[in-house]
Amino acid sequence: MPSPAIVYRIDASDRITYVSEGWDVFAGENSSGGVTAADVLGRPLWDFISDDTTKEIYRQVLARIRTGRRMSYSFRCDSPACRRLLEMQIRLHGDAGGVEFQTSTLTEVARELAPVSQGDGSVGAEELEPGLVRVCGWCNRFYADGAWREMEEAFPRLRLLEHPERQMLTHGMCEQCFERMVGDLSAAEAAGTGG
Template structure:
């Protein structure tokens, strides 16, 4: 998908239930092997069903509260695929009745060698590795490193099954986004 072409919008109501998604939502979900997050799967569900870790939940709640108070909140983040780094910007705007509109726009992409660790259909074992929800670095040897470095450090390239990914937030992103 070309830069500038990806614009996804969704809305939550005053109870944080997803009530609307834009037409590009399904296309993005299906293009990224994520049929479990199509519009049919997310509409009428709480946004909190899709935010995994406490630090990210805390920031989302903070961003949404600011938007509901009338602030326009802008947040840079990453949404990477196995062979592509995606740099995006999310804007949150309060709506009448206490809802919040989320607008996500693709800023740029960077190709990279395919990372099987990031494939949704990859077979996983019982291990978990933690990935930052915002910058997509992985916790490895008590440091947050890019996926490519983590694969080498953890010797994942020669394993039949890869660890599953759980999400968290690195200290750098928490400091940057907690204003």
């Protein structure tokens, strides 16, 4: 039986205005203390995000959403008992800068009991290696699978939002922005020395 969708919303100043049951999936590592909806309503989203990498990701996501774009992507989130394919949708809510996060279950399949030695190649969350994620500080694209990509495309590949604690962001500059900046600099230089 698929799990119900999980929804939470924030207002324009990033304060939590609504959470549905099961919301603490998003709170990740911070949810261990039995935090209830009453504890979080009215508080800034940032109170529940402990590490800087995740904060940076959420900042970029929110900035993107508030320009009117939507994000939606699917990701694996397995439990010991079942394999799950989830979909996260992030979009504007209302017309005052509020944002809604919704995670729904696309498929949920009970795991077959199989001998451990007979793995199928899938990797559980606990086994993922920590990764260093490159993000361009100029165009905010992420380097994933050998190319610079928009976050919608990069996040599922990097598994960023579902396992942020295993990712480290490093800011740099992509080749395209580098070339554009070099071009701008030499244009400015030419203009400056031309008079």
